[in-house]
Amino acid sequence: MNSTGGNGRPAVTGRPFRHTGATAAAAASRSIGDEHLLALTRNLTSESAKDRERACETICDWVRSFDRREARTLASLLASAAALEQDADCLESELNALGELSATGLFDAEDIAALRRLPRESIRPADVEHLDYLMEEYFPQQREDPTTVTRRPPPSSGPR
16 A cells, blocks of 8 residues: 555554544544545546545545544445445445444444445355444344344454
């Protein structure tokens, strides 16, 4: 991965940002701005699988830079894209980006409700962990077997 997340902006590395009371003021001042948000939106909706994957990587790199509005917009778009995605590698990237974004605490279940339309059987076994994490975190009441619900950190995408 480059040292920049795209558009010349430094890549964000390390542990995901947690939105807590102590960091709420700092989070409120974060924003990538409308120009970058629009560029990410364009790339997430591109016909090119490479563009969609690159946008997901940028979201992961910039995860600490989004304000609540930006995170909610991107989460909603990622969930809708994942529900319709035909490319298995892009689906993995979209689910991974959602997992990273979820660690910020800046979006709600309603923002990713489109994920409930994603047929679990259409996902590669290696990628089911990402979907399971999001479903357990945001829609625990919809699990088939409530005795298997456990809280765990978002799955790591590992080195790319």
